[in-house]
Amino acid sequence: MADRAYGLLAEFENPEALVAAAREARERGYRSLDAFTPFPVEGLAQTLRLPAPNIGLVGLIGAFSGAAVALLMQCYVNYDFPLNVGGRPVYALSAFAVVTFELTILFSALATIIGMLVQNRLPRLSHPVFAASRIHLASKDRFFxxxxxxxPKFDESGTRSFLRTTGALSVELVPS
Incomplete structure (x- = not known):
């Protein structure tokens, strides 16, 4: 069996035509859809049914992890090397506040950055769509x-003719 193509790439002149074509493709039963645009297009993510990012949850988990690490680290140090200075308790939580705050912010920021990279599947230096001859226009003024x-519904000739009927300027086969 020969290698299957990555897909068919249709070029549109404006965002309205792209959203209309994506909506029509959804109605025809296509499920594996992706879009490439020079700027965010309102309503496109809902039409493509892209999963909602959960980066806020990742940041919150990172924040709680940072606070836990800071508190456990300071409690361990005070347990292992207790210093009784001026009647201060061994576990003075108010004294732990600064380090706990700093590690909460640090872990939250790092978790958010790493979570964003993972959810966006970055860094990806090579993508099959980059082989398309006109994809460079997606960063200028075209919509793909x-x-x-x-x-499952992909058929090269049938899908190509469907994309032509949606008003695509060009339709190109993207090798895998």
């Missing part, structure tokens, strides 16, 4: 819809 070759 890609129907994935792994879609």
């Amino acid at each position: 819809l890609c129907v994935g070759g792994d879609d």
Whole structure:
């Protein structure tokens, strides 16, 4: 069996045509859809049914982890090397506040950055769509819809003719 193509890439002149084509592709039963645009297009993520990012939850987990690490680290140090200075208790939580705050912020920021990179699948230096001849226009003034070759409804000739009927300026096969 020959290698399947990554998909078909259709070029559109404006965001309205892209959203209309994506909506029509959804109605026709295509599920493996992706879009490439020079700026965010309102309503496109809902049409493509992209998963909602949960980066806030990742940051919150990082914050709690940082606070726990800071408190446990300081409690361990005070337990292992107790200093009784001026009648201060061994576990003075008010004295731990600064380090706990700093590690909470640090762990939260690092978790958020790492979570964002993982959820965006970055860094990805090579993508099959980069082989398309006109994809460089996606960062300038064109809008692209890609129907994935792994879609159960994908048929090269049928999908190509469907994309042409949606008003695509060009339709290009993207090798995998």
